Each structure stands twice: as C-alpha cells, then as structure tokens.
Amino acid sequence: MEATTTKQRTREEILAWLQEARERKQAFQRKVEAEWQARQQSKKAAAESGYYNIEWV
Amino acid sequence: MNRLDTEAINQRSPYDVHYENEQYVFVTDNGIEYHVDFELDSNPYYTAYWFNLANPERSKSPNDKKIPQTVICIIEEFFNKNPEIMLYMCSTANNQQAQRARLFLRWFNGYEQRQRYYIKAVEVKGDENRKEYIALIMQRSNPQLDEIVSRFDSEIAMFNELKP
Numbered sequence: 001m002e003a004t005t006t007k008q009r010t011r012e013e014i015l016a017w018l019q020e021a022r023e024r025k026q027a028f029q030r031k032v033e034a035e036w037q038a039r040q041q042s043k044k045a046a047a048e049s050g051y052y053n054i055e056w057v
Numbered sequence: 058m059n060r061l062d063t064e065a066i067n068q069r070s071p072y073d074v075h076y077e078n079e080q081y082v083f084v085t086d087n088g089i090e091y092h093v094d095f096e097l098d099s100n101p102y103y104t105a106y107w108f109n110l111a112n113p114e115r116s117k118s119p120n121d122k123k124i125p126q127t128v129i130c131i132i133e134e135f136f137n138k139n140p141e142i143m144l145y146m147c148s149t150a151n152n153q154q155a156q157r158a159r160l161f162l163r164w165f166n167g168y169e170q171r172q173r174y175y176i177k178a179v180e181v182k183g184d185e186n187r188k189e190y191i192a193l194i195m196q197r198s199n200p201q202l203d204e205i206v207s208r209f210d211s212e213i214a215m216f217n218e219l220k221p
Contacts, residue, residue, distance in 0.1 A: 008208070009100075014216045017100060018183050018191075021107055021146050024096055028109045029148075032092045035078065036113030 058095055058106055059138040061131065070130035071123035081131050085124060089116045093131050098144055103205050105142035105193075108132070115150075125164035133170065136196055142205065145192040155180075158190035165194070175202060179213045 009017070061081060066074045072083040081093040090113055095106040110128065118124055135143060147157040158178055165176055178192040193209050195202060 008215065009212055011216055011219045014212055015183070018146075018181065018189060020099055021144070021191075022149075022183075022189070024107065025109055025146055025148065028092075028094060028096070029111045032080070032111040033113045036090065 058097065061134045061138055065137070066130050066134045069133075070127045072127040074127065074131060083127050085118055085121055087116075087118060087121070089114060089118055091124065091127075093128065095135060095139075095143070098142075102208060103142060103201065105144050106135075106139070108135075108143050108145045125167070129164065129168045132194075133168075136174070140196065140199065142199075143194040145194070147190040149187065149189070154188065154190050158192070161192060173197060175199075175206065177206060177209065179209075180217075181213055182217055 060076070063074050063076050063081070066081070070083070072085060074081050074083045076082075079094060082090060084090050092109075092111045092113065094109045096109065098105040098107055112118075132143065145161060147154040147161065158180075162176070162178055165171060165174075173196060174194055175197050176192060176194045178190060181189045181191060183189040191213075193206070195205065199205070
C-alpha cells in the first residue's frame with residue numbers, strides 16, 4: 001500500500017469523490033435487488049410449471 | 058482485493074456466509090438476505106475499499122444481534138486478507154443516515170477485537186446541503202495510520218469549512 005503526502009484534494013475533487021461513492025453504493029443496492037427479483041421470478045416460474053409435481057417412479 | 062475466506066468467516070459467524078457473484082451473502086433466521094461487497098475507492102493517495110451492505114428486500118431486522126456479529130466477522134476477515142483501509146458511507150434512504158452511522162459505530166464498538174482498529178466517523182456536507190456520514194477504518198498496526206488519518210481529517214475539515 002502506498003500513500004503520499006504531496007497534495008490535498010480540492011473541494012471539487014472531494015465532492016466528485018463523494019458523488020462517485022454515493023452512486024456506486026446505490027448501484028450496488030440496485031444490482032442486489034435486480035438479482036433477487038430475478039431469482040424470485042425464476043422460483044415462481046418453476047413452481048407454476050408443475051415441474052416439481054412430476055412423479056418419477 | 059484479496060478474496061475473503063468464507064470458511065474462516067464461518068468459524069465465528071452466527072450466520073453462514075457464502076460467496077456468490079463477487080459478494081458475501083448470508084440469510085438471517087427470518088429469511089432476510091444480506092449482501093456485502095467491497096469496492097476499490099478512487100482516491101489517488103492510498104488504497105481503500107468501500108464497504109457495502111445491502112438488503113434486497115429492504116426488510117427491517119430489529120434486535121437480530123446475529124446480523125452485526127456476522128458483519129463484523131466479514132470485516133475482520135477483510136482485514137485479515139487485506140491490510141488496507143475500509144471506508145463506509147451510510148445510506149441516505151429515508152434521510153436516516155445519522156441513525157445508521159450511530160448504529161454502525163455501536164456495532165463496531167461492541168466488537169471484542171475493537172482495540173485492533175482505528176475508526177473515524179465524520180459528517181460531511183454533501184450536495185444540496187445533504188449530510189453524509191463516512192467512516193474510515195484501519196488497523197492500528199498500519200504503519201501509515203497517522204499519515205492517512207491526518208490527510209482524511211484535513212481534507213474533510215477543508216471540505217466542510219469551504220462553501221462552494
């Protein structure tokens with residue numbers, strides 16, 4: 001890990017940094033929700049298909 | 058970032074944690090899923106990762122002490138595998154970021170190994186005067202602790218003092 005002491009970010013740079021962090025956090029929440037929704041729909045489709053009601057023997 | 062060892066997490070975690078789609082996932086006794094990931098921060102001065110915790114159903118789990126215990130186990134393993142810095146930004150959903158910041162600090166301060174870590178939580182005045190809460194967490198053994206904390210403090214102080 002490297003750190004430097006040469007320069008301090010400007011207010012605008014920090015504002016952009018915060019905005020990027022906020023957008024990434026929101027994107028992660030949306031991604032997790034979309035994946036969860038897709039899994040729920042997949043489970044619902046499987047249940048409605050009657051696939052699990054098939055008697056194999 | 059070095060991938061976390063879920064077996065190591067699960068030795069102490071009350072909820073079973075598994076790795077899925079580059080996320081660390083656990084399901085509570087009430088069937089509520091939690092997803093954790095770590096994203097590389099873009100600051101040019103030191104290596105840090107943003108800690109993200111998401112609950113896809115946005116369900117509440119009051120008084121489930123196993124959730125903070127599990128999250129702390131994941132964070133502990135993060136630091137075991139990655140000597141860098143962890144950053145946390147509270148969600149602003151429902152304008153409850155201050156409560157979330159206090160809750161996160163309470164989780165962390167209740168952690169038995171808390172003395173191993175330095176945690177600094179700050180309030181910053183973001184866009185449109187919205188208050189953001191950010192925490193910086195690093196191991197006290199990090200040789201750059203003083204330098205990084207000093208930089209973090211001075212940048213945040215400057216940001217909060219200067220009006221756009």
